[in-house]
Amino acid sequence: MVCNESFVVKVPENLPLDATAPLLCAGITVYSPMKYFQMTEPGKSLGVVGLGGLGHMAVKFGKAFGLQVTVISTSPSKEKEAREVLGADHFVISKDEKQMQAAVKSLDFIIDTVSANHPVEPLLSLLKVNGKLVIVGLPEKPVQFAAPAVVMGRRFVGGSLIGGVKETQEMLDFCGEHNISCMIENISMEYVNTAMERLAKGDVKLSCLGEIEKISINI
Numbered sequence: 490m491v492c493n494e495s496f497v498v499k500v501p502e503n504l505p506l507d508a509t510a511p512l513l514c515a516g517i518t519v520y521s522p523m524k525y526f527q528m529t530e531p532g533k534s535l536g537v538v539g540l541g542g543l544g545h546m547a548v549k550f551g552k553a554f555g556l557q558v559t560v561i562s563t564s565p566s567k568e569k570e571a572r573e574v575l576g577a578d579h580f581v582i583s584k585d586e587k588q589m590q591a592a593v594k595s596l597d598f599i600i601d602t603v604s605a606n607h608p609v610e611p612l613l614s615l616l617k618v619n620g621k622l623v624i625v626g627l628p629e630k631p632v633q634f635a636a637p638a639v640v641m642g643r644r645f646v647g648g649s650l651i652g653g654v655k656e657t658q659e660m661l662d663f664c665g666e667h668n669i670s671c672m673i674e675n676i677s678m679e680y681v682n683t684a685m686e687r688l689a690k691g692d693v694k695l696s697c698l699g700e701i702e703k704i705s706i707n708i
Contacts, residue, residue, distance in 0.1 A: 498658045501665025508670035511542060513657065515671060519547040519600060520660040521652030522623045523554070528598040531555030536599040536615055538583075540567045540575075543602035543625060545672055548575045553667040559596060561612070574672075583611065594618075594642075602626050609646075610634040616644050624648045 500509050523529055528551075535556040537547040544560070548571065551558040559579040560571040571577040581588045589611060596615045604626040612622060613634060620642065624632065632646075639646060652660070664670065676684050 496654060498654060498661055500661060503668065504661075504665055504670050507675060508673050509661070509664070511671040511673065512546075512661065512664060514651075515542040515546050516664065517652040517657045517660050518625050518650070519543055519602065520550055520663070521656055522600065522625060522647070522649035523547070523550055523598075524656070524659075525649065526598070526621050526623055526647065528600070528621065528623070529554040529556075530597075533557070533597040534559065534595060534617075536561050536581075536596040536612070537577075538562075538599060538601040538612060539603040539626065540564075540571055541602065542671070545575055547600050547602060548577055549669050550663075552576050553663070553669060556598075559592065561599075561615075563607075581615075583607075589615070596620060599623070600625060604628055606630045610638050613638040613642075613644055613646070616642060618642050619644070621645045621647065625650075 498513075500506065528535060531554065533556055535547075535551040536559045537544050537551065538561045540548070540560055540562050548558050548560060552575075557579075558577045559581055560567070560575075560577045561581045561583050562568075562571070563583050565582055568580040571580050581592050583589060592615050594615070594617050597617055597620055599612055599616060599620070599622040601609070601612065601622060601624045606628045609622070609624075609632050616622060622644065624646070625648070634646075638644070
């Protein structure tokens with residue numbers, strides 16, 4: 490294969506290729522806005538909404554940047570993974586009003602990785618004054634919130650899609666320095682149809698990769 494050097498990135502030698510492949514999607518999708526919106530200051534607090542392919546990378550980057558990370562999820566079953574595997578400092582069940590109330594004005598930043606339709610206004614209440622909420626998920630329905638939810642706390646709401654080649658290389662170098670890669674499930678190519686069925690049912694926690702073609706399936 491011949492490729493223009495402008496579109497080639499170098500993978501650090503210490504990173505496994507299979508677990509690095511999804512970094513070129515899920516990894517850069519959360520790394521780019523975290524850098525652009527300056528969500529990297531050590532000691533600050535980051536909320537990560539959703540713990541799928543994007544969310545678990547946001548947690549990993551947040552910890553590497555030195556942030557206090559709170560995972561916000563509708564699934565209580567993900568707390569153990571968030572805390573024990575990924576090292577999250579806090580876990581909030583978004584459907585639990587008491588937990589959400591206790592977390593009001595506790596976060597400097599929130600990165601929302603959820604693509605299912607969900608209310609955003611309750612998340613805004615978790616932000617401190619001058620807090621930032623960045624959306625990287627793609628829900629079908631329009632995002633809605635009352636103006637006072639942002640006006641009263643001078644809060645910011647933005648969005649981001651992915652990053653360019655230069656920033657992707659920067660991310661890979663950062664991952665190499667901090668030994669960061671994606672959590673994946675390796676599957677055989679014969680299992681791909683079953684994997685797609687599992688994906689449709691929400692039965693894939695993070696990423697599936699086919700052994701031959703290295704096809705990644707991310708949530």
